[in-house]
C-alpha cells in the first residue's frame with residue numbers, strides 16, 4: 224500500500240524548545256527578551272532555542288516592538304505552514320477527518336460515513352484512503368506532515384495504543400488502532416480518547432484564553448471530560464483520566480455499562496434524553512417536536528429535540544434540564560477536586576442546548592460558599608465548535624511534538 228509519506232522534519236527536541244515554541248504560539252508576536260521573562264530561561268538560552276526554531280521553519284520574525292530607547296526588539300511569531308497534522312475523530316457511524324496547520328487552522332476536512340462501523344479493519348482502511356485523498360487535494364508539503372492523531376471513544380489502553388471494547392463502538396473488542404493506522408498510512412500515529420483530545424485541541428487553539436487550567440466537558444454520543452492542569456493534560460495511570468460518565472450522581476433507574484445505577488453517563492447521553500422525553504411526556508410531545516423514537520434515527524431525533532429546547536418547548540427544555548442538573552452535580556464535584564476556575568463545554572451534540580447547560584452548571588458550582596470566598600468558576604463554550612474532536616486529534620500530534628510536559632502515546636506504543 225502506498226503511504227502518506229513520512230516526514231523529514233526533525234522533532235524539535237528538548238523541553239526548552241517546546242516551552243519556547245508554546246510561549247510564542249500562545250502569546251503571538253513576542254520578543255526574545257519577553258520570552259526569557261515568560262519562560263524563566265536565560266537570554267542566551269532563548270537566543271539559541273529561537274535560532275533552532277527559525278532554522279526548522281517553525282517560527283518567523285515579524286517586525287519590531289515599539290522602541291523604548293536602545294536597540295529595537297525583533298518580534299517572533301509562529302509559522303502556520305511550519306508543520307501539519309491529520310486529525311481523525313471516530314464516532315459510531317462517521318469519521319471526521321481534518322488537515323490542520325501549526326496554527327490550528329483547518330486546511331481541508333471531510334465527514335466520512337462509515338458503511339461497516341462494526342468492522343475496525345474496514346474503518347481504518349476507508350479513513351486512511353480518505354486521508355490520503357484529502358492530503359492530495361491540499362497544496363500541503365507532505366514532508367512537513369508530522370503524523371496522524373486519532374480521537375476515539377474510550378476506554379483506551381494508552382501503553383499499547385488500543386481501544387478496549389468502547390461502549391460507543393459496538394462490536395469492537397480490543398483493537399490496536401495505533402498499529403493499524405501506522406501500517407495503513409506510514410505515519411507516526413497518536414491516540415487518545417475523544418474528550419481528552421478535545422481538551423488538548425481547546426488548549427492548542429485557544430491560546431491565552433485557555434492557558435493555565437480548565438475542565439473540558441465533552442458531549443458526543445456519550446459524555447467525557449478532559450483535564451488540563453497548569454497547561455498539562457492529565458492522562459492518569461492508564462490514560463483514562465476524565466471518565467466523566469462514571470461520576471456518581473443522584474441514582475435513578477438506568478444501569479451504566481459498568482453496572483452502577485448512579486453513573487452520570489446513562490442519564491445525559493442524547494439517546495437517554497430522547498428516551499426521557501418519550502417516557503415522561505409521551506407520544507403527543509414527541510410528535511409535536513418531530514421525534515420518531517426509532518433507533519435508526521438518533522441523529523435526526525437529537526437534532527429535533529435540541530431545536531425544540533432552543534425555541535423553548537417546555538417538555539424539551541424539561542428533559543434537557545434534568546440531564547443538565549446531573550451534569551452540573553458531577554461538574555461541581557470535579558471542580559472542587561481539581562481546583563479549576565474554568566469549565567469549557569464542547570462537542571457536536573451540545574449545539575443549541577448550551578444555554579441550559581451553562582445556566583445549570585453555573586448555578587451548581589457558583590452558589591456555594593467556596594465559590595463566594597475562594598474561587599468563582601467561569602463556564603464557557605468551546606472556542607472550536609463542532610470539529611473540536613477532529614482538531615483535538617490533530618493537536619495530539621502537534622501538541623505532542625511541540626508542547627511541554629506531554630507524553631506522546633506513540634512513544635510507548637512504537
Ligand SMILES: [Zn+2]
Pocket residue numbers: 468469479480481482483486488
Ligand atoms: Zn459507570
